[in-house]
Amino acid sequence: MMSLRLRLSLTLGAAFALIWALAAAWMLSDLRNQMMFSLDQRLVASARMVAGLLEQLPALPSKGEGTHFSAEQLSIPGGMACQVSSLRGEILARSHSHPEQTLEAEKMGFHDQMIDGAPWRSFTLARGDVRITTADRQIEREALNMSILLAASVPVGVALLGCLCLLWLGIGQGLAPLNRMRDALMRRSADSLEPLQIQPLPSELQPLLETQNQLFLRIGKTIERERRLTGDAAHELRSPLTAIKTHLQVARMTEGSARDQSLARAEEGADRLHRTLEQLLLLARVEGSLSFDDGVQCSAEQVAKLAIQDAASGDRQRIKFQMPAKSSDAPLQMPAVLSIAALRNLLDNALRHTLGDGAVELSLETTDNRVRFLVRDHGPGIAEDDLQHLTQRFWRNGQSTGCGLGLAIVQAIVQRCGCTLHFDSRPDGLRVELTMPLQPV
DSSP states (O other): OOOHHHHHHHHHHHHHHHHHHHHHHHHHHHHHHHHHHHHHHHHHHHHHHHHHHHTTSOOOOSSSSOEEOOTTTTTOOTTEEEEEEETTSOEEEESSOOTTOOOOOSSOEEEEEEETTEEEEEEEEEETTEEEEEEEEHHHHHHHHHHHHHHHHHHHHHHHHHHHHHHHHHHHHHTHHHHHHHHHHHHSOTTOOOOOOOSSOOTTTHHHHHHHHHHHHHHHHHHHHHHHHHHHHHHHHHHHHHHHHHHHHHHHHOOHHHHHHHHHHHHHHHHHHHHHHHHHHHHHHHHTTOOOOOSOOOBHHHHHHHHHHHSOTTTGGGEEEEOOSSOOOOBBSSOHHHHHHHHHHHHHHHHHHSOTTOOEEEEEEEETTEEEEEEEOOSOOOOGGGGGGTTSTTOOOTTOOSOSOHHHHHHHHHHHHTOEEEEEEETTEEEEEEEEEBOOO
């Protein structure tokens, strides 16, 4: 797998080289055009200079082979040719000595022509009765152009290589904080969940560090929750299992009513063990990240009826449900299974603490986008100092016969689903207020 530094260097380097290449091509093309323009202007200047010299020289012959002048006599720069001809095309003077090299002078201004198979660039100027033509070879122009382009390209190439090297070093320096974070993670032990402390750190990497530390925190909570569940299960299941085993041993050694009584108590212990296991599993699911959304939506009234139906069998007839005069049909904004479980646990707790055949009252009220369930029992109430312990796992006062997980599950559901839970202990019983959010209409 390609490293991030190499990938960034290749990507940015390719883009950088492309931009530099386009800029260099533009610059060199403009330089070539400027150089060609300068060479053309040299032809024009040479033609005008020859015209000025001819005005100072004796009269040129009107016909014949013409007069041959050297390039020095006509002040023609090296590598250039000059020809003076009449309007009828007779060559009156030339700066080159080869008769076969005749310059075409019919067209005024600039003209490209072939002489002896070689391309030439010429300029013709009419001055009085003569035409002055100056020319130079295209191959010499291209050689000069190539040398200038090479001279200009070398600094550009060196600068480009230098920039690519600086880009490689800059990317490495920019990735140094990420490498420090990697090294810090590699040095950590497998069971270490302490937050990473890396300073200084760029602002772009700060969210990554915070997310990593949040992940460590969630993993730590998950491990702690599993350890607590394992410890709670080992502690709470030991007593029912021991009691069941004891009652079965007694039943094996006895006969008649004593045996039946031992089997009945063993069955009660098994039921209690079953309820404890169900509550532990539900609590683990609620506190974990498992989803309860099964697509089922229930209104507040449906949740109340289903919770009453699921409450402790044999005692559900003791629950007095006070139907509101007007209730909302809007579904609750939380999984139905959790809303039913929370209300059912409150009802079970109220039934357990209401002595005899006393009734448990359930009412609901809808306000704005929330529904309020009020569960009231007629038990002895809870001491003010004990209210803060009601939602702790396995906390029980001396009068409780439950497993101590019902209200802990309600508290976990409240924290997960954005509900509220309030306890109000009075001499005539405990009032529990549970509010749940409704879906906006």
